[in-house]
Amino acid sequence: MAKYVPEIKGILKRHTIQLPEVIREASGIRIFGKRLKSFVFTTDVAVIKNTNADAVIAVYPFTPQPIITHSIILSADIPVFCGVGGGIAPGKRVVNLALDAEFKGVMGVVVNSNTTNEVIRDIRDTIDIPIIVTIISEYENVKERIESGATIINVSGADKTNKIVRQIRSEYPTFPIIATGGITDESIRETIKAGANAITFTPPTASEILSEIMDRFREKYERDRHRQDKSEN
Structure with a gap:
């Protein structure tokens, strides 16, 4: 028998971005005692302040800047996982950005798919918060990512996402996986069935x-x- 969950809504918070309820079917990932199932993919502070997501994954296509991380953390009342680069930016800068992000209070950092394993190892030796490594292709070497210090794998493989998730899950039955699930209940449910523990959702x-x-x-x-x-x- 399903448990009754009382729901309270305020007048000002009535109009918010509600993530698909199907995401609650995921197992979630427990990080520092908090069980997270839904990650809203955005850097918009207005969206971040008006969503029911469990956490924010803030990655953007520009050189990461501490002032942006600081602004997101100030506006969020949920855990923040922020991008620290790893592609174009030099390795030392990425490590410094990760350390700065930890000092500012983020729950974890996200690195790009083209971040080298050496940089991931340097980050792992420097910070004590989760490192989320993005995987975008079925041909990437996940084993090396995990051995280098990845805490969580974030799969963003477009139409190949579920295939990549299943591939990783078959090799690593218990390793934490976040994945993009699309916008429909059916696509999200299929991603969860493929083995994703949590779902990233891109809001309007x-x-x-x-x-x-x-x-x-x-x-x-x-x-x-x-x-x-x-x-x-």
């Missing part, structure tokens, strides 16, 4: 949400005007 942007709200307002004004015209006639 603030501009997309605002556009939908404006469309509803316009429709309301149009309906009100039609009613007014009818009453006058």
Whole structure:
């Protein structure tokens, strides 16, 4: 018998980004005593402040900067996992960014798929928080990533994601895996069945949400005007 869970909603928090409920079917990953199942993929502080995700995974396509990490941490009331580069940035800078992120209070750091194993080892020797290593291809050497110090594997393989997850899970039955699950309940459930412990979800942007709200307002004004015209006639 399912347990009844009381739900409390405030007026200001009523309009938030609700992640798909199917994500709760995942086992989750327990990190420092917190069980995390859903990760919202964004750096938008407005989105971060208005979501029911368990955690934030903040990775962006620019050179990581401490001020960005600081801003995200200040706005978040859930755990933050931030990107520290690893691709273009030199290894020493990546290690320093990871250490700075730990000092600022992030729960874990994320490195790019083209980060070298040497840099991952240097990060592991420097910080005491999880290192999430991104895997984007079925041809990557996951074994070397794990041996170098990866704490969690983050699979982002587009349409090959489930195949990659199954491949990793068959070789490492208990290793923590986060994966992108798409936007439908069916695709998310398939990713969980493939072996993902947690799901990253990309929410609509603030501009997309605002556009939908404006469309509803316009429709309301149009309906009100039609009613007014009818009453006058």
